[in-house]
Amino acid sequence: MRRADLPFAARGQVIGILGGSFDPAHEGHVAITHAALRRFGLDAVWWLASPGNPLKAHQPAPMADRISRARHLMRHPRVLVTDLEARIGTRYTAQTLRRLVQLYPGVRFVWLMGADNLAQFHRWEDWRGIADLAALGVLARPGQQMAALNSVAARVLSSARLPQSASARLGRAPLPAWCFVTLPMVDASSSAIRAAQRLRVTTAAPSST
Ligand SMILES: Nc1ncnc2c1ncn2[C@@H]1O[C@H](COP(=O)(O)OP(=O)(O)OP(=O)(O)O)[C@@H](O)[C@H]1O
Numbered sequence: 001m002r003r004a005d006l007p008f009a010a011r012g013q014v015i016g017i018l019g020g021s022f023d024p025a026h027e028g029h030v031a032i033t034h035a036a037l038r039r040f041g042l043d044a045v046w047w048l049a050s051p052g053n054p055l056k057a058h059q060p061a062p063m064a065d066r067i068s069r070a071r072h073l074m075r076h077p078r079v080l081v082t083d084l085e086a087r088i089g090t091r092y093t094a095q096t097l098r099r100l101v102q103l104y105p106g107v108r109f110v111w112l113m114g115a116d117n118l119a120q121f122h123r124w125e126d127w128r129g130i131a132d133l134a135a136l137g138v139l140a141r142p143g144q145q146m147a148a149l150n151s152v153a154a155r156v157l158s159s160a161r162l163p164q165s166a167s168a169r170l171g172r173a174p175l176p177a178w179c180f181v182t183l184p185m186v187d188a189s190s191s192a193i194r195a196a197q198r199l200r201v202t203t204a205a206p207s208s209t
């Protein structure tokens, strides 16, 4: 991939990365992005639309559709929606971050995730390696706080946790570092939206009798 095709980040900047299927993007993604920009002192957030979560059997809608809906919904001068992961050819987050750290010397990355993802983070490929490549910015999600804060990753990395009051230092803290922040939560999920869409299609279908 040509350098000119990469999103721009200057040395010294702190970039938050929200990896996701965005199938489809929704207000929950928007809310945690605004909170992350503010609370973690980020210069920008990149929404990294994933080719497909390695832990999920369900394959997402075509990338172009997911990106176009995400761009329509998430309009902010410091937020970029990108298919960079598909273009650099990585699938696991550890691979992606290793590549980004190589491509962007002097840039710090904060991997953003909802609390549900921290709860199962220990199942991710090389999760300890991920925590050595990027700080982890964890955002509250309805019903997920206990599972996240009692998770294997939270316990193993307990000494690397920053209190909420220090969240603005996350991007520049020595690694590993993570921080859980609370925020006004939005009870939205892509799976609920897909289920509602399926229901509409089923009920709108003409009866065969
Ligand atoms: N409502 C929400 N509140 C907090 N975090 C969220 C919310 N929705 C999504 N996230 C986080 O955003 C990231 C990308 O999420 P993703 O694209 O998988 O959406 P999702 O709604 O979780 O999808 P699905 O329902 O299919 O699992 C994940 O880190 C997820 O935890």
Ligand SMILES: O=C(O)c1ccc[n+]([C@@H]2O[C@H](COP(=O)([O-])O)[C@@H](O)[C@H]2O)c1
Residues within 6 Å of the ligand: 018, 019, 020, 021, 022, 048, 050, 052, 053, 054, 055, 056, 091, 092, 093, 094, 117, 123, 124, 125
């Ligand atoms: O690398 C892994 O093992 C891994 C396992 C599960 C999820 N992820 C990443 O976590 C992000 C959120 O995934 P999802 O499917 O919940 O939107 C997305 O960028 C995935 O690639 C990564």
